[in-house]
Amino acid sequence: MNQILLVSFVGLLIGAYGTAGTDFSDDIAVFGELEGFDIEEGDDVGLFDELSFKSEKGSKVLVNVDGFGAVGDGVSDDTQAFVKAWTEACTTQNSVFLVPEGRRYLVNATRFRGPCSDHFIVQAFTIDSSSAIKVKGLTIQNSQQMNFIVSRSNSVRLSDVQISAPGDSPNTDGIHITASINVVLENCKIGTGDDCISIVSGCSNIKMKKIYCGPGHGISIGSLGAGNSTGIVTNVVLDRAFLKDTTNGLRIKTYQGGSGYVSSIRYQNVRMENVTYPIIIDQFYCDSPTACQNQTSAVEISKILYRNISGTSMREIAMKFACSDTVPCKHIVLNNVFLEKKDGTAETYCNSATGVSKGYVWPLAECLTSSDKDLIIKQTEEVGLAPQSRENLIHTEL
Numbered sequence: 433m434n435q436i437l438l439v440s441f442v443g444l445l446i447g448a449y450g451t452a453g454t455d456f457s458d459d460i461a462v463f464g465e466l467e468g469f470d471i472e473e474g475d476d477v478g479l480f481d482e483l484s485f486k487s488e489k490g491s492k493v494l495v496n497v498d499g500f501g502a503v504g505d506g507v508s509d510d511t512q513a514f515v516k517a518w519t520e521a522c523t524t525q526n527s528v529f530l531v532p533e534g535r536r537y538l539v540n541a542t543r544f545r546g547p548c549s550d551h552f553i554v555q556a557f558t559i560d561s562s563s564a565i566k567v568k569g570l571t572i573q574n575s576q577q578m579n580f581i582v583s584r585s586n587s588v589r590l591s592d593v594q595i596s597a598p599g600d601s602p603n604t605d606g607i608h609i610t611a612s613i614n615v616v617l618e619n620c621k622i623g624t625g626d627d628c629i630s631i632v633s634g635c636s637n638i639k640m641k642k643i644y645c646g647p648g649h650g651i652s653i654g655s656l657g658a659g660n661s662t663g664i665v666t667n668v669v670l671d672r673a674f675l676k677d678t679t680n681g682l683r684i685k686t687y688q689g690g691s692g693y694v695s696s697i698r699y700q701n702v703r704m705e706n707v708t709y710p711i712i713i714d715q716f717y718c719d720s721p722t723a724c725q726n727q728t729s730a731v732e733i734s735k736i737l738y739r740n741i742s743g744t745s746m747r748e749i750a751m752k753f754a755c756s757d758t759v760p761c762k763h764i765v766l767n768n769v770f771l772e773k774k775d776g777t778a779e780t781y782c783n784s785a786t787g788v789s790k791g792y793v794w795p796l797a798e799c800l801t802s803s804d805k806d807l808i809i810k811q812t813e814e815v816g817l818a819p820q821s822r823e824n825l826i827h828t829e830l
């Protein structure tokens with residue numbers, strides 16, 4: 433039950449439509465009502481009250497691809513075995529489509545389609561070294577490690593993906609993206625014990641739209657720069673998200689001693705409820721039993737735009753920009769932000785961070801001082817996906 437799917441798709445198109453059991457499409461339809469999302473309205477939260485993951489019921493029927501002749505040596509063509517196993521799993525009540533852990537299965541251009549029987553589950557999923565992949569309507573439940581990994585890939589679109597793992601399960605990032613370009617996540621609902629989404633080094637042109645996160649550690653860029661490594665993440669857009677009961681909201685985390693940069697990041701139309709650190713840049717991230725010493729080098733962070741962000745913070749410090757003394761964060765733009773604790777208090781913390789506030793911003797962020805305000809605003813208006821990359825993304829919808 434706790435196996436990890438490790439699948440290497442060299443395919444062109446994967447579409448598992450409507451495989452998510454009976455209620456998922458209703459859950460996703462809720463996001464449609466966020467189209468007119470407005471931070472001045474207070475009632476958006478109600479839309480999500482009924483969202484909760486369905487509990488597992490009954491015993492499961494394991495459908496193992498190896499039982500259908502899959503070899504998993506990374507060389508043999510396992511496409512037919514996957515197709516047969518999928519057909520079996522999809523038409524069986526309470527089934528789990530199981531791909532044994534630790535092997536590489538080569539699957540060619542294939543459609544894995546639903547609708548499938550009720551309570552159909554795929555336990556974890558890796559898209560590695562692939563291009564032009566589309567995954568739609570997939571439910572992943574209770575994986576022991578990272579749930580859905582996209583690595584070394586180009587042009588990947590994940591839509592209507594639902595991931596649930598217990599809030600207390602360690603290291604279960606919901607969707608983990610590494611060394612990939614042109615990735616779109618759309619209509620995804622993630623509850624986990626670690627980051628809902630983590631975007632790490634070598635990622636560019638990542639677009640996330642209509643994301644629900646909670647419980648979990650929020651939507652993260654990083655960690656980057658561990659062990660003096662180089663981390664680069666550019667052009668990331670998050671548009672329309674709701675985060676509830678998460679420990680972080682929008683987080684960028686880097687280690688001291690790293691190099692590289694995080695640049696051109698746009699977060700917009702995000703609502704948060706009961707989030708411990710709603711907006712956080714942490715250049716002193718340290719996930720290690722021993723304290724991490726401050727160093728002179730750090731992953732540089734610049735051109736970060738927060739626009740239309742609202743909600744409740746669990747702590748008074750609703751915005752935290754903890755940047756390196758030697759490598760300051762630059763060009764942080766806050767535009768229409770309203771975050772506060774239930775008791776109405778709110779505060780911004782800055783260390784070595786510069787930027788500007790535009791429109792309504794609460795808590796005040798006067799600690800973001802800057803001398804070149806006009807320049808900053810102009811530059812951040814251009815933050816986002818280049819037209820060329822959009823075309824690439826549309827291409828995945830073959």
Ligand SMILES: *[C@@H]1O[C@H](CO)[C@@H](O)[C@H](O)[C@H]1NC(C)=O
Binds near residue numbers: 470471701739
């Ligand atoms: C921000 O919110 C305002 C007011 O609700 C809305 O008109 C605007 O389109 C939003 N901005 C973006 C970039 O979505």
Ligand SMILES: *[C@@H]1O[C@H](CO)[C@@H](O)[C@H](O)[C@H]1NC(C)=O
Binds near residue numbers: 442540541
């Ligand atoms: C994938 O399928 C196509 C068309 O069916 C075929 O030409 C190609 O050789 C296959 N590739 C692999 C790696 O099996």
Ligand SMILES: *[C@@H]1O[C@H](CO)[C@@H](O)[C@H](O)[C@H]1NC(C)=O
Binds near residue numbers: 659660689727
């Ligand atoms: C990182 O660089 C610092 C400063 O040069 C050095 O003290 C430290 O040992 C290095 N750490 C690793 C993990 O290489």
Ligand SMILES: *[C@@H]1O[C@H](CO)[C@@H](O)[C@H](O)[C@H]1NC(C)=O
Binds near residue numbers: 679746
């Ligand atoms: C707020 O979130 C925490 C988890 O971070 C949770 O334990 C707590 O119950 C939540 N509080 C409310 C009022 O929902």
Ligand SMILES: *[C@@H]1O[C@H](CO)[C@@H](O)[C@H](O)[C@H]1NC(C)=O
Binds near residue numbers: 716723725755783
């Ligand atoms: C590192 O620098 C920051 C900012 O100046 C400071 O708050 C923090 O205490 C320092 N950490 C260590 C371990 O020296």
